[in-house]
Amino acid sequence: MSHTAEPTTHLAHHFSDTQQQADTAKLGTWVFLLTEVLLFGGLFCFYSIYRSWNPEIFHNAHKFLNVGLGATNTVVLIVSSLTMALAIRSMQLGERRKTIWFLVATFLLATTFMVIKYFEYSHKIHLGQLPGQWYTFQGVEGTNPHIFFSAYFMMTGLHGFHVLGGMGLITWLIIKTARGGFSPAYYTPIEMTGLYWHLVDLIWIFLFPLFYLIG
Amino acid sequence: MSTPITGHHHILPLRVYFAVAAALLVFTVITVIIAQFQFGEFNLIIAMIIAAIKATLVALFFMHLKYDNRIYAIVFVGSLMFLAVFIIFTMFDTLRRGDIYEEVAHPLQDARIYHQAPAAPADTSHTPAPPAQAGH
Numbered sequence: 317m318s319h320t321a322e323p324t325t326h327l328a329h330h331f332s333d334t335q336q337q338a339d340t341a342k343l344g345t346w347v348f349l350l351t352e353v354l355l356f357g358g359l360f361c362f363y364s365i366y367r368s369w370n371p372e373i374f375h376n377a378h379k380f381l382n383v384g385l386g387a388t389n390t391v392v393l394i395v396s397s398l399t400m401a402l403a404i405r406s407m408q409l410g411e412r413r414k415t416i417w418f419l420v421a422t423f424l425l426a427t428t429f430m431v432i433k434y435f436e437y438s439h440k441i442h443l444g445q446l447p448g449q450w451y452t453f454q455g456v457e458g459t460n461p462h463i464f465f466s467a468y469f470m471m472t473g474l475h476g477f478h479v480l481g482g483m484g485l486i487t488w489l490i491i492k493t494a495r496g497g498f499s500p501a502y503y504t505p506i507e508m509t510g511l512y513w514h515l516v517d518l519i520w521i522f523l524f525p526l527f528y529l530i531g
Numbered sequence: 532m533s534t535p536i537t538g539h540h541h542i543l544p545l546r547v548y549f550a551v552a553a554a555l556l557v558f559t560v561i562t563v564i565i566a567q568f569q570f571g572e573f574n575l576i577i578a579m580i581i582a583a584i585k586a587t588l589v590a591l592f593f594m595h596l597k598y599d600n601r602i603y604a605i606v607f608v609g610s611l612m613f614l615a616v617f618i619i620f621t622m623f624d625t626l627r628r629g630d631i632y633e634e635v636a637h638p639l640q641d642a643r644i645y646h647q648a649p650a651a652p653a654d655t656s657h658t659p660a661p662p663a664q665a666g667h
Binding site (some may be wrong): 334346347349350354357360361364365368369377383387388390391395397398400401402405408409420466490510511514515517518521523524525526528529530531 | 590611
């Protein structure tokens with residue numbers, strides 16, 4: 317594998333070598349992911365408490381979510397995780413063109429996820445299945461069914477913002493890869509965005525059964 | 532295994548990625564199918580076990596924790612342990628709060644602390660009526 321002549325190592329002066337620099341970036345990214353786990357953790361805690369207090373409401377209200385759309389989105393995110401991992405692998409092997417295509421595929425899958433989410437959201441907004449005081453839907457048996465939709469919109473909404481953020485990062489990666497900014501010796505931003513993207517997938521892996529598949 | 536190009540970057544063979552993705556898709560199908568049956572509380576337990584398996588696969592292979600320095604796995608698992616403490620200890624409180632009221636309510640009511648201002652917890656249905664609770 318021939319290294320290109322361009323200066324792509326980007327070694328900052330306070331690191332002794334590129335390996336130490338890459339390891340530091342990775343540790344920083346993992347600490348960031350730790351804070352992400354705790355950020356979502358507050359909402360998972362909210363979910364646990366209110367589901368344990370209102371099991372019937374969660375059971376009755378979840379029937380208004382479309383399992384087909386939720387499962388499709390799960391598959392979409394899993395495949396996008398695969399294409400992201402393959403984008404990193406391609407850059408490790410120095411295959412710039414493949415990297416770009418895998419990143420574009422990841423971006424398109426993320427777009428698909430958000431489009432499906434848009435249809436789900438607009439349908440619920442139309443029916444008035446909204447959080448808290450905006451809840452006007454009449455079809456759920458039991459008191460305070462808005463609690464379920466509060467949890468649904470807060471958790472999938474925060475997750476959706478993370479998908480949008482990931483799409484922004486992936487766009488930046490596509491541009492930078494196309495401009496020759498990465499090489500097998502330096503692809504840290506792709507790898508770090510990949511870690512973030514996999515965490516977003518990982519959170520959805522839990523959100524899907526917790527909202528769409530309540531027995 | 533391919534040869535690392537720089538440092539100890541680990542380049543996995545393609546089949547590992549495809550095998551993991553296939554396993555994730557299979558588990559997704561399984562969890563959707565199982566959810567169509569009614570197992571009571573076991574539905575949640577089964578769904579969470581499958582989600583945990585999927586999450587482990589993503590973390591080990593897609594996020595390379597299996598091959599990377601152990602420190603990253605420690606950071607990640609550490610965050611999950613704190614999350615568990617957060618949720619489990621909160622659940623201890625919110626789930627058992629009613630029991631504590633039942634246990635504690637009698638002497639407090641005897642002392643006429645709650646008598647004037649009955650705090651209304653979520654479920655006081657089992658709590659005996661405040662007056663006429665003399666003597667234990």
